Amino acid sequence: MNPQPDIDVAIVGAGISGISMAAHMKLMCPERSFAMFERRSNIGGTWDLFRYPGIRSDSDMHTLGFKFEPWVHEKAIADAPAIREYLDRIVHERGIADHIRYDSKVVSADWHSDEAMWHLTVEDPRGWQHVTSRFLYLASGYYDYDDPHDAQLPGIDKFGGQVIHPQFWPEGLDYAGKKIVVIGSGATAVTIVPAMTDKAAHVTMLQRTPTWMAAGPSRDKIANNLRKYLPEWLAYRITRQKNIRLRDYLFKRARNEPDKVANFLTGMLKQELGEDYPLDDFQPPYPPWDQRLCLVPDSDLFAALKAGTASIKTGHIESFEAGGIRLKSGELLEADIVITATGLRLALGGKVDVSLDGETLIWPDRWFYRGCMFSNVPNLAIVFGYLNASWTLRADNNSDYICRVLNRMHDKRAVIAVPRLPEDHGMEEIEPFPFSSGYLQRAKHLIPKSAPTLPWRLNQDYLEDCKDFRKRPVDDGVLKFERLPAKTEAA
CATH class of the missing domain: 3.50.50.60 (FAD/NAD(P)-binding domain)
Known part of the structure; x- marks a missing residue:
């Protein structure tokens, strides 16, 4: 018998990105199981962590809000309490609340090729837990919650x-x-x-x-x-x-x-x-x-x-x-x-220790695929929002796309979806960020590679991405859908 995971999809983080993915799964993949692992005691991510005076969105809520849930408040530039209320309402009205595991920190995730599933180590109030999932969705933002940037202010x-x-x-x-x-x-x-x-x-x-x-x-x-x-x-x-x-x-x-x-x-x-x-x-x-x-x-x-x-x-x-x-x-x-207020420190994937068959995944050795997956990394997606537009625009695009990937896996009876890139691909590498902001330049050594053209580019053009997602099929010949290795099926 094929080994079965505890859950189909593990979502790390219950902020905007995680809630978007959960809502899309409810709409597009209702038959699949999922759990959201939130290291804090509340949903909201950034909008619950930061409590300084005046905290508000720096993008309008008609784009920072989800495409599936209208923002109806009079103010388009909203404060954090209004944003938290919006997120809380979505979580409860769409049946997401029961899927959230609070105070649960995903420490590590190791892909087991012979089982085609992720083995997660989770720290929660009960201690260390072991959870398996078929797909891993890292929705924990892009900065370090524990260690902000130290500007080394003299004296x-x-x-x-x-x-x-x-x-x-x-x-x-x-x-x-x-x-x-x-x-x-x-x-x-x-x-x-x-x-x-x-x-x-x-x-x-x-x-x-x-x-x-x-x-x-x-x-x-x-x-x-x-x-x-x-x-x-x-x-x-x-x-x-x-x-x-x-x-x-x-x-x-x-x-x-x-x-x-x-x-x-x-x-x-x-x-x-x-x-x-x-x-x-x-x-x-x-x-x-x-x-x-x-x-x-x-x-x-x-x-x-x-x-x-x-x-x-x-x-x-x-x-x-x-x-x-x-x-x-x-x-x-x-x-x-x-x-x-000297800036943030970037941390990819919520600092989860990700490995493939016990070997640590080196992010800069991989290439972005469709802005959310990575070359030769199976069943994993991440959210890295736009830097020139609202974060939610990419979160919604990625969630919709990954749900279509999951459905295509089901149609093909596949348990693995992996963007295959041969070693002799010959692609040119370009700067992943066309911006000079200090927090981005300090983090360049952490970021996967980006090519000049789609689908191997971390794009900063939302409208171009939308067009690409509409026209390029999920089963595009680059994303490979595979079953368990033959020796596992035979066993």
Whole structure:
């Protein structure tokens, strides 16, 4: 008899990616069993982990929301509690909740070729558990939950106040009347600075280099008006397509005509802050969308700057002192609290120790296949979201595709689906990320290889991917569907 796994699909992570896969399985593969292993006590992933003031989406919820579940709140740029409520409702209404195993950390996963299944080692409150599954779906995001990036800030041990990383925000932090310095200029810093001006004496954003920013409304007027006259699902679909195509246009325009887009963004900033806005604090040394563009919803950061409750300082740190931060210019930034919003550390596959027949899987030795599977790695998929669009767009695409793979396996009575790539393939390798962001450059040594063309490319074009998924069949001749090895079937 063929060995049977405990479950058909093991989903690692109960955030956006994992919930998308679970919902797609309910819709497309209802006869298959699955379990979701969530290392924390709640669903939500990023949106439950981060608890800093003002935490919100940096993409509109009509694209960060799932394609199968309309976002109906008035605000398109939503805060974390609203996002968690949206995810929680989906989990319970779609019968996913019973499949989630909380406080369950998948430590390792070893593929057994003779059985065509994964052997998982899971740590939960009962101790160490052994679980087998036919397919492994890694949906745990792309950054390290335990160890954020250490920017090696000089002399930070000399600081006499409190140092906080946004990833480990202390509950009930009292910052009323305190002088706060937020180190960093990315989306996290742009969110925290205006959110803390309500109680703080003053909030300063300290940046080494500026970031391209653009103000936008937190409410989508078109979406809210469409819902008045159209069915909910149709209004959502129209709004979603509008926002996808608008962002795609702006990104490609920035790549093709960077100077024009830079002038456009600069004009918007001058309109927000006045003609005498500080150029050195808002003029990055790189073109727009060479790093992710920061959204400023309802101009909240700019309003705080104009009100004098917040400020931006561009400079390099000489050292920390008991009362603040000394810059190389000689200026002292006084601080009671320092927040180190200095970036994340990438971790592929939730740091699960993945191996094939006992041999550790070296990710950089493999090639991306269709943005979610890997060369010569059987029955495994991962979610690595778009860097120039909403994470959920890739999560939904991957979930739909892998469910079609599972159904094709069933049709062919196969137990293995593996993208086969011969050693003499002769493909050219290109940069996996067309961006200069520090957190991506620091992680290049961890990332699988990417080719210039599909299907062996980690693409950053959602619309092109959608077209490819529609036209290229699942059974494309590259993805091989196989049964158990002959010796196992004979046994």
